[in-house]
Each structure stands twice: as structure tokens, then as C-alpha cells.
Amino acid sequence: MKVIIDTNALMIPVQFNVDIFEELRRLGYDIHLVPTAVINELNILIKNLKGSDRTAAKVARAMIDRCEIIQADGHADDVILNLATDLAASVLTNDIGLRKRLEKRDIPVICLRQKNRLEILP
Structure with missing residues (x-):
């Protein structure tokens, strides 16, 4: 399955010591975009x-x-939203605003839970 990884999600390993x-x-x-x-x-x-x-980045x-x-250039949230729709991909993000936009389009969202694991939101 495909997942698009957002900026803040790429910083999770340093900030929360979680191997994304x-x-x-x-x-x-198994496909990370x-x-x-x-x-x-x-x-x-x-x-x-x-x-x-800065180290996390x-x-x-x-x-x-x-x-x-x-x-795919432009505003990252807009690019992610469009790519997720076009590629039928889930999105890994901790950005609440982006999460709400993705959920409105019924795009699966993965986020950090309890600062120690990733979870697919219902």
C-alpha cells in the first residue's frame, strides 16, 4: 500500500524516537512517497x-x-491532498488542519498515537 509522508511526520523519529x-x-x-x-x-x-x-529537519x-x-511543487498541504486523491494513497501526518481536509475527502490518515506508535485513524 502507498503512503505519502508529510514534513512533520518525517521529523517524528528524532522528536519521538519512533521508527516511522x-x-x-x-x-x-510498503511504498513511501x-x-x-x-x-x-x-x-x-x-x-x-x-x-x-533543526536536527530533526x-x-x-x-x-x-x-x-x-x-x-509536485506548491503548498505542501495542497500537493499532498491532491496526490493522495490521484494516487489513492494514505497520508502520514500530525498536522491537524491537513488531517481534517483529508478526512473530508475520505482519505486514510495515519498519525502518531501516545507518542510511541503510528495508527490509522478510523
């Missing part, structure tokens, strides 16, 4: 953040090597 790729495998997701809009967002965060948040940028990159 192992958790996604456990949930049955990252749009270029997310990569652009990470590059901006690396430039602008400091301390542990740098690690997230390095983890993209484990994903399939999709050429």
Missing part, C-alpha cells in the same frame, strides 16, 4: 530552525533517501 518506516511496514505500507513540496519545506526549516528542531531530509520522490 518500521511502523508503516507494521501497518501494511514524498512530494518535492515536502523536500522544499524541509530545506526551509533547516535554514530557519535552531537546536533540536536534517535527519528528516536524510531519510528521504528511503522514499520515492514525486515531482
